[in-house]
Amino acid sequence: MIEQLSVFIENKAGRLAELTRTLSGAGVNMRALILADTAEFGVVRIICDRPHDAKRVLEENGFGVSITQVIAVQVPDAPGGLAEVLEVFGKEEINVEYAYCFVEPGSEYAVDIFKVDDERATAVLQNAGLKVVPSEQLYARD
Amino acid sequence: MYQPEFEAMPTEELRGLQLDRLRTVLRRVYDNVPLYRDKFDAAGVSPEIGSLEDLSAFPFTVKNDMRSAYPYGMFAVPLKEIVRVHSSSGTTGQITVVGYTKGDIERWSDLMARTLVCAGATDEDVVQVTYGYGLFTGGLGAHYGSERLGAVTIPISGGNTKRQVQVMKDFGTTILACTPSYALLIAETAQEMGIDLHELPLKAGIFGAEPWSENMRLQVEEILGCKAIDIYGLSEIIGPGVASECSEQHGLHVNEDHFLIEIVDPETLQPVPDGETGEVVFTTLTKEGIPVIRYRTRDISRIIPGECPCGRGFRRMERVTGRSDDMLIIRGVNVFPSQIEQVLAGIPGVAPHYQVILDKRGSMDTVEVHVEVAPDMFFDEIRELEALQNRVRGEIQSALAVSIAVKLVEPKSIERSQGKAKRVIDKRS
Numbered sequence A: 001m002i003e004q005l006s007v008f009i010e011n012k013a014g015r016l017a018e019l020t021r022t023l024s025g026a027g028v029n030m031r032a033l034i035l036a037d038t039a040e041f042g043v044v045r046i047i048c049d050r051p052h053d054a055k056r057v058l059e060e061n062g063f064g065v066s067i068t069q070v071i072a073v074q075v076p077d078a079p080g081g082l083a084e085v086l087e088v089f090g091k092e093e094i095n096v097e098y099a100y101c102f103v104e105p106g107s108e109y110a111v112d113i114f115k116v117d118d119e120r121a122t123a124v125l126q127n128a129g130l131k132v133v134p135s136e137q138l139y140a141r142d
Numbered sequence B: 001m002y003q004p005e006f007e008a009m010p011t012e013e014l015r016g017l018q019l020d021r022l023r024t025v026l027r028r029v030y031d032n033v034p035l036y037r038d039k040f041d042a043a044g045v046s047p048e049i050g051s052l053e054d055l056s057a058f059p060f061t062v063k064n065d066m067r068s069a070y071p072y073g074m075f076a077v078p079l080k081e082i083v084r085v086h087s088s089s090g091t092t093g094q095i096t097v098v099g100y101t102k103g104d105i106e107r108w109s110d111l112m113a114r115t116l117v118c119a120g121a122t123d124e125d126v127v128q129v130t131y132g133y134g135l136f137t138g139g140l141g142a143h144y145g146s147e148r149l150g151a152v153t154i155p156i157s158g159g160n161t162k163r164q165v166q167v168m169k170d171f172g173t174t175i176l177a178c179t180p181s182y183a184l185l186i187a188e189t190a191q192e193m194g195i196d197l198h199e200l201p202l203k204a205g206i207f208g209a210e211p212w213s214e215n216m217r218l219q220v221e222e223i224l225g226c227k228a229i230d231i232y233g234l235s236e237i238i239g240p241g242v243a244s245e246c247s248e249q250h251g252l253h254v255n256e257d258h259f260l261i262e263i264v265d266p267e268t269l270q271p272v273p274d275g276e277t278g279e280v281v282f283t284t285l286t287k288e289g290i291p292v293i294r295y296r297t298r299d300i301s302r303i304i305p306g307e308c309p310c311g312r313g314f315r316r317m318e319r320v321t322g323r324s325d326d327m328l329i330i331r332g333v334n335v336f337p338s339q340i341e342q343v344l345a346g347i348p349g350v351a352p353h354y355q356v357i358l359d360k361r362g363s364m365d366t367v368e369v370h371v372e373v374a375p376d377m378f379f380d381e382i383r384e385l386e387a388l389q390n391r392v393r394g395e396i397q398s399a400l401a402v403s404i405a406v407k408l409v410e411p412k413s414i415e416r417s418q419g420k421a422k423r424v425i426d427k428r429s
């Protein structure tokens, strides 16, 4: 499983910038950052090196952070990549709470991130022949 | 019950007794205390009243009346009849002095014996009086009650927490009398000393003299391993012994044969019916040294309607939930910040840190409650955060009967203060 940081932020000017500045100031390298928001607040989801360290640094700077377990799947960076994974989950009636995707520069693969609440998820993906990405391939663990 | 002839008196009979006593006390203060004579004359009221309801036409007494009468101006008897004085702590300004006659001390002892019996005490108990002795009413109040009951009384007073624990263990204390926060300190100290309070014979505590919450009660009961009984009193009325919970722990029985309780709307100052929340007002019915008429306590509570299974006939007041000075009026509804706190305490996912923001949009007053998301937020989905926000709004609405906008804010973003938290921000002026 991948350890993703989830940060609750109020939707006010400069708050997201403060967050990224805090992380880069602490030398934390980010692989992905996604903001889901409403008019009033949002949740920033981050995949980065040394997530526990990053969490502590953010907390020291007044952010509320939790660590969320998500699944990463490597798919070809081509049309249909994401759909294939969703089909597999659909067949097994595994509910996807949210998903996002990022591409490493210069790579022919994309990484799809899924938040699912089902213990079977990893096995189901592997049985379908999909490549579940181990955490050390994405970021430095701590 | 310590005095079932009063504590379980049929309601009609009790109201009759109250009316007799009320007429006597009104006449006594009118004749003996110039301040009351002036107030009554100015309001055009006479001590000869026809019913208990007539009291609502009488002027209130406030803390400031007692301050300006410092030291003896409100005594209704000559000093030679006074055998003791106590004093308020003076934390909110100049101290006030209250005097007791021999008869007052007698009755107060009975009242505190009732309180101890409410907590399950008998003459076979060992009562550790950890309330401070001295000008403060707590120590001597509990002391006289315990002796009146015939229990073993340990007059240890406050302080020296290690000795408190040692005495508790060595003397076999069964009833502890102190403030709830001191009870917690005693428990922590016992843990440090390696003494397991659950193995001691302690069975109940009578805790009061400061506001505390139901959550704190559960905490105290858990770590002390005893029943925590909430007691209520204030020096202006007599000290502890005005009201006490019984073993049901659902509201505090007011000793109505000695104190007449009214709940008034803090805005209109008109009495409200049983069940409705407002400011607590007391009139002493039997006090001789310093009777008080319609004293505004500033404490917020309500009368819990209905009978108590314990058999006491006295009505119950709810645990004091706040001070009238803190009250807000939101679209005509009286709201106390502490009510919001209680709602938040029951909702996982939010911290009990909040602020009420009053603002103006055009000519409209707006109200918004800012609530911190708990630092260890359990979920990271917008949908669930919105559900949380709606839940907070819904629960505030059902508890307070007024709809208030709710905004979730970041953990630790609401300013913390050392003393009293600043709960209301008024941006209108």
Ligand SMILES: [Zn+2]
Residues within 6 Å of the ligand: B245, B246, B247, B248, B253, B308, B309, B310, B311, B312
């Ligand atoms: Zn009762």
